Amino acid sequence: MTEYTEDYVRKEARTWLENNWDPNLDLFEWRNKLADSGWGLPNWPSNWYGRDLPVGLVPIVEEEFQRIGALPIPKSGIRMLAAATILNHGTEMHKEKFLRRIVTGEDVWCQLFSEPGSGSDLAGATTKAVMVGNKWVVNGQKVWTTSAHKAHWGLLLARTDMDATKHDGLSYFIIDMKQPGVETQPLKQMNGYASFNQVFLTDAEVLPDFQVSELGDGWKVATTTLMHERRAADSLRAWGQVPSSEGPIYDQERAEIETTMAPYKWYPQRAGRVDLIMQRAKETGAIKDPAVRQEIAKLMTLHKSAEWTARRARSAQEQGKPQGPEGSLGKLAASNVARAAAKVHTMISGAHSMLSGDDSPENGTVAEVLISFPASSIAGGTDEIQKNIISERVLDMPKETRFDAGKPFKDIPRNTIS
Amino acid sequence: MKFSFTEEQDEFRSVLRRFLEDKSPSTEVRRLMATADGWEREQWAKINSELGLTAVAIPEAYGGHGFGLSEQCIVLEEMGRSLLCAPYFGSAVLAASAILYAGTEEQKNELLPGIASGSTVATLAFTEENGSWDNSGLTTIFDKSKNEYSITGTKSFVLDGTTADLIIVLARTPNTKKDEGLSLFAVDGQASGLKKEPLKSVDETRKLARIHFDQVPAKLLGVEGNAAGPMKKTMTRSIICLSNEMVGGADRLREDALEYVKMRMQFGRSIASFQVTKHKATDMLADVELAKSAAYFAAAAFDEEDDETEEAASIAKAASSEAYMQTAIHSIQMHGGIGFTWDNDTHLWFKRAKSSEVFLGDPAHHHEKMMTIWDA
Numbered sequence: 001m002t003e004y005t006e007d008y009v010r011k012e013a014r015t016w017l018e019n020n021w022d023p024n025l026d027l028f029e030w031r032n033k034l035a036d037s038g039w040g041l042p043n044w045p046s047n048w049y050g051r052d053l054p055v056g057l058v059p060i061v062e063e064e065f066q067r068i069g070a071l072p073i074p075k076s077g078i079r080m081l082a083a084a085t086i087l088n089h090g091t092e093m094h095k096e097k098f099l100r101r102i103v104t105g106e107d108v109w110c111q112l113f114s115e116p117g118s119g120s121d122l123a124g125a126t127t128k129a130v131m132v133g134n135k136w137v138v139n140g141q142k143v144w145t146t147s148a149h150k151a152h153w154g155l156l157l158a159r160t161d162m163d164a165t166k167h168d169g170l171s172y173f174i175i176d177m178k179q180p181g182v183e184t185q186p187l188k189q190m191n192g193y194a195s196f197n198q199v200f201l202t203d204a205e206v207l208p209d210f211q212v213s214e215l216g217d218g219w220k221v222a223t224t225t226l227m228h229e230r231r232a233a234d235s236l237r238a239w240g241q242v243p244s245s246e247g248p249i250y251d252q253e254r255a256e257i258e259t260t261m262a263p264y265k266w267y268p269q270r271a272g273r274v275d276l277i278m279q280r281a282k283e284t285g286a287i288k289d290p291a292v293r294q295e296i297a298k299l300m301t302l303h304k305s306a307e308w309t310a311r312r313a314r315s316a317q318e319q320g321k322p323q324g325p326e327g328s329l330g331k332l333a334a335s336n337v338a339r340a341a342a343k344v345h346t347m348i349s350g351a352h353s354m355l356s357g358d359d360s361p362e363n364g365t366v367a368e369v370l371i372s373f374p375a376s377s378i379a380g381g382t383d384e385i386q387k388n389i390i391s392e393r394v395l396d397m398p399k400e401t402r403f404d405a406g407k408p409f410k411d412i413p414r415n416t417i418s
Numbered sequence: 419m420k421f422s423f424t425e426e427q428d429e430f431r432s433v434l435r436r437f438l439e440d441k442s443p444s445t446e447v448r449r450l451m452a453t454a455d456g457w458e459r460e461q462w463a464k465i466n467s468e469l470g471l472t473a474v475a476i477p478e479a480y481g482g483h484g485f486g487l488s489e490q491c492i493v494l495e496e497m498g499r500s501l502l503c504a505p506y507f508g509s510a511v512l513a514a515s516a517i518l519y520a521g522t523e524e525q526k527n528e529l530l531p532g533i534a535s536g537s538t539v540a541t542l543a544f545t546e547e548n549g550s551w552d553n554s555g556l557t558t559i560f561d562k563s564k565n566e567y568s569i570t571g572t573k574s575f576v577l578d579g580t581t582a583d584l585i586i587v588l589a590r591t592p593n594t595k596k597d598e599g600l601s602l603f604a605v606d607g608q609a610s611g612l613k614k615e616p617l618k619s620v621d622e623t624r625k626l627a628r629i630h631f632d633q634v635p636a637k638l639l640g641v642e643g644n645a646a647g648p649m650k651k652t653m654t655r656s657i658i659c660l661s662n663e664m665v666g667g668a669d670r671l672r673e674d675a676l677e678y679v680k681m682r683m684q685f686g687r688s689i690a691s692f693q694v695t696k697h698k699a700t701d702m703l704a705d706v707e708l709a710k711s712a713a714y715f716a717a718a719a720f721d722e723e724d725d726e727t728e729e730a731a732s733i734a735k736a737a738s739s740e741a742y743m744q745t746a747i748h749s750i751q752m753h754g755g756i757g758f759t760w761d762n763d764t765h766l767w768f769k770r771a772k773s774s775e776v777f778l779g780d781p782a783h784h785h786e787k788m789m790t791i792w793d794a
Contacts, residue, residue: 297785
């Protein structure tokens with residue numbers, strides 16, 4: 001084992017970057033260099049495009065990338081979830097076949113977990129995989145699938161045993177999305193965007209080699225994928241900050257970001273756009289209304305307290321302290337902030353709250369807040385599920401009574417649409 | 419340290435928590451709140467001398483321990499938690515701050531060591547009958563003849579007003595308005611011309627008084643007519659202290675209610691197993707933790723002389739007032755009928771929540787204060 005020090009890592013990274021970074025390279029040529037050297041994902045294993053660096057030292061490397069202006073590997077998107085899952089549970093063949101093109105970004109991935117009949121209850125998936133001859137044949141429907149229409153590969157959670165209990169009857173596969181049995185359709189949301197897809201699987205095929213982990217291990221593997229989901233969401237936001245430097249490689253990266261981020265243009269609006277509140281209140285004169293002033297102050301009190309709570313949680317984490325209750329509350333607080341912000345935007349905009357698109361204030365941004373905020377308390381786990389989890393794990397309250405434990409999945413009541 | 423406590427601070431808190439759990443169980447709170455004074459000199463001296471609570475934030479030069487507001491706020495949070503019946507807030511927070519910010523070097527040397535040691539119990543008389551928390555409603559006047567000052571007027575809502583040895587009084591030059599002509603004075607608690615009238619308070623653990631001043635001799639603190647600045651800083655500091663005291667009380671209520679629902683059986687099951695109870699308990703946790711973040715941030719901002727301190731103080735007060743009161747309401751509901759009885763302890767904190775909600779300005783007052791800062 002090499003004993004890594006900050007100075008040593010910084011010097012090594014700097015030297016390598018100085019010798020190899022060239023803004024005139026093609027984006028994929030550059031990413032292949034990163035894959036070969038391991039500097040793109042230095043905490044990955046050294047035999048798989050990394051350098052075995054402790055995670056704590058990765059920021060040192062990132063600083064060196066920033067210093068010289070080199071483009072890092074985007075650590076976002078479903079393909080990074082795929083990478084984490086394959087590194088943890090995949091076979092040598094999976095690693096050989098998929099990891100390099102994940103690093104370079106040449107392959108697009110999607111996650112086929114949620115179904116119309118299983119949202120909060122993800123393990124209730126009913127999409128079936130049946131062994132026919134020497135292949136898995138998959139039938140069912142998936143939903144809320146990001147990038148499915150562009151994806152080369154999908155991470156699939158499917159039921160392989162109806163007689164087993166709910167969690168034990170699931171298996172995990174990597175499915176080729178470019179085959180006749182896979183049909184994708186955009187899913188239009190109430191705010192007009194179509195950021196996700198529905199995926200219809202009709203006799204879609206998966207080779208036995210593309211099963212991940214053992215039969216019946218699907219839920220365990222899916223848990224690994226989901227664990228990385230929050231981290232990937234954070235990186236997506238960071239990556240979305242378009243670099244302003246000039247040069248062909250930056251143009252290439254900007255184009256990639258543009259296409260990737262387009263479906264998510266409404267995400268800041270979903271969170272309530274608290275940043276626009278004071279400016280709008282002053283511009284419209286609503287700030288003179290004592291009732292509006294009270295509501296703005298209430299919103300800001302909530303918003304600031306939530307922000308400081310997140311900082312407390314991060315600070316505890318950085319100091320290696322055990323996580324206190326403050327670490328579990330961010331998502332719930334964000335829902336409350338979004339709701340309160342939509343209310344205040346409405347008070348500020350008055351009659352204009354009835355208008356949409358470029359007839360609405362801020363070229364439609366205000367309207368977009370008013371019709372997007374309900375997603376905050378649903379996406380990534382509803383408020384209700386969050387409250388169940390916090391009350392059980394943080395407050396140690398009794399677990400929900402289960403009606404689906406210990407019996408064969410086929411005997412559990414479920415939605416008639418599958 | 420706006421977002422975390424040091425190991426020393428954490429250790430100080432846990433020592434204090436154990437100590438106050440031992441010295442201020444609810445039986446003791448109930449015993450003291452039933453007395454006219456609300457606290458006992460000998461018992462308080464014993465508690466205070468062990469941990470030097472009144473000395474914590476007073477500079478070493480004036481007999482204190484010289485810690486920051488963050489440390490004093492740990493004391494307050496733990497006192498709020500245990501509902502300690504002691505003349506602390508009026509003396510070590512309100513009066514000590516006013517002396518520290520308004521007094522001359524000589525006056526600080528004369529007055530602060532007694533407050534630090536606890537031998538002097540002081541208070542600050544600034545509010546009047548109209549209950550205004552800023553200086554707009556202040557009518558008490560001072561008179562100066564032959565370099566001797568005297569005060570005339572009526573102060574109300576004075577903490578420990580009937581028992582304080584030293585009363586710091588805010589008064590104005592006749593015919594001045596708002597922040598003009600304000601001066602702070604030190605008045606002996608036994609001075610002639612003082613009439614102290616105990617008020618019946620909702621929160622019996624915190625005694626309030628009305629004090630009539632009829633040409634009461636007083637010593638000017640600092641410079642005449644210059645008290646608006648020191649009072650503003652005193653208020654900011656005290657608002658932050660009260661916010662921290664409140665989140666301590668709220669957290670205690672939350673924990674007690676949680677413990678109760680886990681124990682209580684109805685319909686053959688624990689009432690904590692009802693989802694509606696679980697969700698309410700989670701909402702309470704979120705309210706209290708968010709308010710804590712604001713209270714901690716404000717204390718650290720004050721210590722760091724951050725530009726945001728004043729707005730942070732108002733955010734902390736608004737957040738902790740709402741959180742404490744809401745937690746108290748939920749706590750009674752979660753206890754059901756027993757929560758509405760005198761014998762159950764919940765009402766003791768409920769009443770402190772109600773009283774603290776308005777003391778030093780209610781949420782609406784602080785909402786308007788922050789808007790005034792942002793809309794400048």
